[in-house]
Structures are given as structure tokens and as C-alpha cells.
Amino acid sequence: MNEFWIILTASIVAINAALLGCFLLLRKMSMVGDAISHAVLPGIVVAYYLSGDKTSILLLIGATLTGVLTSYLITFLSKKARIQGDASIGITYTLLFAVGMIMISTWLKGNVDIDMECVLYGDVALINLDKIIIDGNLYIGPRAFYVEIIAFAIIIVSLLWGYKGFKILSFNEDYAQSLGIRTGRWHYFLMTLVSLTTVVAFEVVGAILVVGFLIVPPATAQLLTNRLPFMLIVAALVGIVSAIGGYYLAVWLNVSITAAMIVVSGLIFSLAFIYVRFRERLGNKSVTEHLPI
Amino acid sequence: MNNCAIEVHNLTTTYGGAPVLWDIDFELPAGQIIGIIGPNGSGKTTLLKTIMGLLEPSSGYVKIFDQDLEKMRERIAYVPQRESVDWDFPATVEDVVMMGRYRKANLFRRSNRTDLAVVAESIEKVGLTPFKKRQIAQLSGGQQQRVFIARALAQKADVYLMDEPFVGVDAATENAILSLLEEMKAQGKTVLIIHHDLQTVSDYFDYLVLLNTRLIAKGTPQEVLTKENLSNAYGGQLTLLAKVANLIKENEFPIREKDMDL
Numbered sequence: 001m002n003e004f005w006i007i008l009t010a011s012i013v014a015i016n017a018a019l020l021g022c023f024l025l026l027r028k029m030s031m032v033g034d035a036i037s038h039a040v041l042p043g044i045v046v047a048y049y050l051s052g053d054k055t056s057i058l059l060l061i062g063a064t065l066t067g068v069l070t071s072y073l074i075t076f077l078s079k080k081a082r083i084q085g086d087a088s089i090g091i092t093y094t095l096l097f098a099v100g101m102i103m104i105s106t107w108l109k110g111n112v113d114i115d116m117e118c119v120l121y122g123d124v125a126l127i128n129l130d131k132i133i134i135d136g137n138l139y140i141g142p143r144a145f146y147v148e149i150i151a152f153a154i155i156i157v158s159l160l161w162g163y164k165g166f167k168i169l170s171f172n173e174d175y176a177q178s179l180g181i182r183t184g185r186w187h188y189f190l191m192t193l194v195s196l197t198t199v200v201a202f203e204v205v206g207a208i209l210v211v212g213f214l215i216v217p218p219a220t221a222q223l224l225t226n227r228l229p230f231m232l233i234v235a236a237l238v239g240i241v242s243a244i245g246g247y248y249l250a251v252w253l254n255v256s257i258t259a260a261m262i263v264v265s266g267l268i269f270s271l272a273f274i275y276v277r278f279r280e281r282l283g284n285k286s287v288t289e290h291l292p293i
Numbered sequence: 294m295n296n297c298a299i300e301v302h303n304l305t306t307t308y309g310g311a312p313v314l315w316d317i318d319f320e321l322p323a324g325q326i327i328g329i330i331g332p333n334g335s336g337k338t339t340l341l342k343t344i345m346g347l348l349e350p351s352s353g354y355v356k357i358f359d360q361d362l363e364k365m366r367e368r369i370a371y372v373p374q375r376e377s378v379d380w381d382f383p384a385t386v387e388d389v390v391m392m393g394r395y396r397k398a399n400l401f402r403r404s405n406r407t408d409l410a411v412v413a414e415s416i417e418k419v420g421l422t423p424f425k426k427r428q429i430a431q432l433s434g435g436q437q438q439r440v441f442i443a444r445a446l447a448q449k450a451d452v453y454l455m456d457e458p459f460v461g462v463d464a465a466t467e468n469a470i471l472s473l474l475e476e477m478k479a480q481g482k483t484v485l486i487i488h489h490d491l492q493t494v495s496d497y498f499d500y501l502v503l504l505n506t507r508l509i510a511k512g513t514p515q516e517v518l519t520k521e522n523l524s525n526a527y528g529g530q531l532t533l534l535a536k537v538a539n540l541i542k543e544n545e546f547p548i549r550e551k552d553m554d555l
């Protein structure tokens with residue numbers, strides 16, 4: 001039973017990350033996802049300190065807002081202070097992450113729920129310790145699973161509702177703005193969803209490896225598909241397969257489950273890459289025949 | 294000017310440093326094909342972006358048909374430089390042209406039948422119907438350029454601003470785009486185009502704006518393409534320019550021959 005919940009929870013983490021990762025990848029902002037996943041740390045610590053609960057709503061909101069603040073700071077540094085894009089990312093997230101580390105080592109010293117280990121690496125194997133039991137003895141799954149499901153619902157509804165907005169923002173932001181579309185709002189909407197994803201994922205997969213879930217499945221999907229809806233679906237599937245395959249690989253080799261999941265997604269990416277190369281070599285190179293109008 | 298499509302008034306734009314556009318002031322006639330010319334880095338793209346409200350001017354203003362831009366969004370279409378997007382984006386020709394139908398108000402609705410019809414018509418106009426289901430990465434540069442033009446056509450606007458639509462297209466495509474422009478002009482549309490090839494400007498445009506951070510000259514090609522204006526804009530650097538100016542004078546602005554049907 002434990003196995004079932006671990007795989008299910010990890011799969012939903014993977015789906016959430018894959019869906020949003022597609023838009024980050026297309027916007028060439030994958031590293032902003034990386035930054036956000038680290039920079040939410042002080043938000044998590046402060047909220048945890050105030051609420052004393054690892055899964056409280058306050059914690060989720062507080063940490064998510066820290067993520068949005070991060071993306072705002074990155075934009076501010078690169079646009080207003082005219083600091084190079086990757087440097088603004090580095091400045092922002094290392095600073096926030098460092099502040100979070102100091103907070104943990106002072107405020108939460110010796111705490112059993114949150115320590116650096118847990119924040120950095122998460123531990124999907126432990127999610128079952130925090131169970132939801134109703135009616136005294138009916139076990140309906142780990143708390144983390146329900147947190148992920150709620151995040152999943154929010155993400156799905158947002159993406160379905162805002163699909164056109166996210167799509168045009170990702171392809172051609174200037175053009176979207178020229179149509180009168182408020183691209184700034186769409187940007188921060190997307191950043192909020194990314195923050196939410198990394199915040200809810202941190203106790204399951206940790207702050208470091210969630211980035212793998214944000215980047216690798218979308219990159220694989222982009223190799224294999226040529227329309228956005230397919231890319232989203234394939235990315236989610238790659239995420240699920242990585243979660244399942246990674247779990248069994250980890251059990252087999254007795255290693256970290258999250259790490260094994262990322263390794264599997266890397267393998268899938270490599271296979272896809274080789275397949276695409278192979279197909280190009282064999283297939284018709286002249287896809288762009290000229291046609292005078 | 295009583296039939297003025299775009300009014301730019303004392304416009305100055307910067308990217309934080311020294312002004313890239315300095316005190317630009319002009320009015321552009323409606324229903325004409327207008328060229329913006331000037332050397333690399335002279336602020337042509339910046340001017341278009343400022344007119345479209347993508348950049349905030351540090352002073353001055355822009356009016357479209359005597360109104361604020363926000364009120365006129367529906368009537369003005371922008372064709373960005375082709376290199377400004379990543380063509381590996383997972384979308385087909387149809388998907389991209391459909392973006393021309395996106396509005397703030399309909400973003401949360403599905404595309405309707407009118408949208409589909411307009412998209413099909415716009416793709417047909419630029420001759421890409423056989424490619425409509427193709428991913429945009431698998432198009433030639435000229436075809437990609439036409440996708441952008443089709444997307445702007447799908448907006449059904451009155452004023453079109455195009456950033457270098459002739460770059461990287463072959464002669465046949467260039468002519469096809471030109472006849473499309475003539476057709477648009479015949480329907481009373483105003484088209485503003487950034488252009489690089491000085492040899493063709495007097496053929497293509499009814500009205501010219503010559504730019505180099507400041508406004509160097511504006512008016513009909515005859516008025517603008519003088520040796521003096523050109524050397525003011527391009528500096529003494531290019532003897533070629535003098536040759537162009539001479540060439541133009543010698544030929545006394547041949548009227549463009551409209552017999553190149555394709």
C-alpha cells in the first residue's frame with residue numbers, strides 16, 4: 001500500500017512540474033523555475049515558524065508568495081538595474097536561499113519536521129508518516145498526496161482556462177502586448193503556479209530535484225511533438241513514467257527514490273534524442289520544399 | 294494633415310541610457326504605403342515598438358487616428374521582426390495565424406467559426422494554404438515571414454506596422470507581398486514598413502520617413518531621397534549611397550510598373 005501512495009504522489013508531482021515546465025522551457029525561463037524552487041525556502045521557514053505545521057494553508061501561501069517575489073526581483077534586476085539575466089537569477093536565489101538556511105539553523109534548530117536535508121532532498125519514502133485517517137481507523141492516504149492533488153486541480157483549471165493566454169505569452173510576448181493583452185499579469189500568474197508547484201513538491205522531492213521534473217520531461221516532449229497540446233501531454237506522460245520507473249529502480253538498487261526518478265527521466269530524454277537524430281538521418285531532409293505564391 | 298493615421302509628437306525613447314529616438318515628430322497619411330528607412334541601430338524598430346506601446350516613451354506621445362493607442366488596439370496590427378521569436382515553438386501555421394484573433398476579451402473563449410474563416414482566408418492570401426498544418430519550424434524563412442503577415446491580416450486592422458518584412462525573402466515572395474500591400478492600400482489600409490533596400494524604396498513607397506535617432510527627413514520619396522538627406526542619415530561612410538541617390542535622380546523616379554503579375 002505504501003508503494004502505491006508513493007508512486008501516485010510522485011506521479012502527480014511530476015505531472016504538475018511537467019505541465020508548467022513546458023511553458024518555462026518555451027519561454028526560455030527554465031532557470032527561473034530553478035531559482036524559484038530554491039528561493040521559496042525562507043517563505044517556507046517563516047510560515048512554518050508562525051504556524052508550526054508543515055502543510056498549513058498559511059505555509060503554502062507564504063512560500064508561494066516568496067516564489068512570486070523571486071521572479072519579480074529577477075525581472076527587476078535585469079530590467080531596471082540592467083544586470084545580465086543569468087546573473088540576476090543567481091543573485092536573487094542564492095541570497096534568498098542563504099537567508100532561508102540561516103533561518104533554519106537558528107529558529108528551527110533540532111526540529112524534526114524541517115531541516116536542510118529534508119528541504120534539499122525531500123523524501124518521498126517518508127510521506128506515509130503523515131497519514132490522513134478518518135473515522136478513527138480508515139486510512140485514506142498520506143497528507144502529501146492530498147496537497148498535491150489540490151495543486152494539480154488548481155494547475156489544470158488554470159491551464160485550461162488560460163491556455164490561449166499562456167500560449168501567446170510563450171510564443172511572442174511583444175505581439176501579445178500589441179494586442180492589448182496584459183502580458184505582465186499573465187507572467188505573474190504563471191510564476192505563481194510555478195511557485196505553488198515547487199512549494200508543494202519540496203517535501204516530496206526536495207528543492208533541488210524538482211527542477212529536474214520542471215525541465216527534463218518538457219525538453220523530451222519538445223523533441224517528440226510539434227503542437228503545444230501534445231507537448232503538454234507527452235511531458236506529463238514522461239513525468240509519470242519517470243516516477244514509476246524511478247521508484248522500481250530505486251527499490252532494486254536501494255538508492256534515493258527521487259534521484260532514481262530523475263535518472264530515469266534523463267534516460268528517456270536520451271532515448272528520445274537518439275530517436276529523433278536517427279529519424280532525421282533516415283528521413284526526408286527536405287521538409288521545406290519551396291512553393292512560390 | 295487632415296487624414297492622418299499616425300501622429301508621433303515630440304517622441305523621445307531610451308533604454309535607460311542615451312536616447313535611441315530623439316524628439317521625433319511626424320504625421321503619417323492614411324491609406325498609403327509608408328517606408329521607414331535609416332541605418333542599422335538608427336531606432337526604426339524602437340520607433341515601431343514605441344508606436345505599439347511596447348516601450349514607454351520618456352516624453353512625447355503617439356496618436357492613432359487622433360485617439361489614444363489603447364482605444365485603437367483593435368485597428369492596428371504589428372508584424373515583429375521574424376528573428377524576434379523562436380520558430381521551434383510547437384505550433385502549426387494555423388495555430389500562429391489564429392493568434393491574430395486573440396483579444397483581451399476573448400482569451401478565455403474558444404475560437405469561433407468567424408475566427409476560423411478569417412484565419413483560413415488570411416493564410417490563403419499569403420499563399421500558405423498547402424502548409425497550414427505544418428509546424429512553423431519546418432518552413433523556409435520567407436514562408437515564416439508570410440506566417441507573420443497572415444497573422445496580422447487576421448487581425449482585420451486598418452493600420453499595419455511591419456518590421457522588415459522583406460528580409461530573407463526571395464524576389465517572387467517579395468513581389469507577392471508587394472501586391473498584397475497594394476491590395477491593402479486599395480482597401481484604404483495604411484501600411485508602415487521598415488525597409489533596408491534603398492534601391493527599391495522609391496518604387497515601393499508613397500511616403501518615407503528617414504531616421505537616425507533624430508528625424509532626418511519625411512515626405513514623398515522625391516523629397517526625402519536627396520544626397521544631402523542620405524548623407525545626413527548614413528554619414529559619409531557609404532559611397533554606395535551617393536550612387537543610389539544619383540541613380541534615382543537620373544531615372545527621375547520611374548513609376549513602378551504594375552505589370553508584374555504572378
Ligand SMILES: Nc1ncnc2c1ncn2[C@@H]1O[C@H](COP(=O)(O)OP(=O)(O)OP(=O)(O)O)[C@@H](O)[C@H]1O
Nearest residue numbers: 308309313331332333334335336337338339340487
Ligand atoms: N533592448 C535594448 N536594450 C538596450 N538597447 C537597445 C535595445 N534594443 C535596441 N537597443 C539600442 O537602440 C538602438 C536602436 O535600436 P533599433 O533596434 O531600434 O535599431 P534599428 O533601426 O531597428 O536597427 P536595425 O536596422 O539593425 O534593425 C541601437 O543602438 C541598439 O543598440
Ligand SMILES: [Mg+2]
Nearest residue numbers: 337338339374
Ligand atoms: Mg530593427
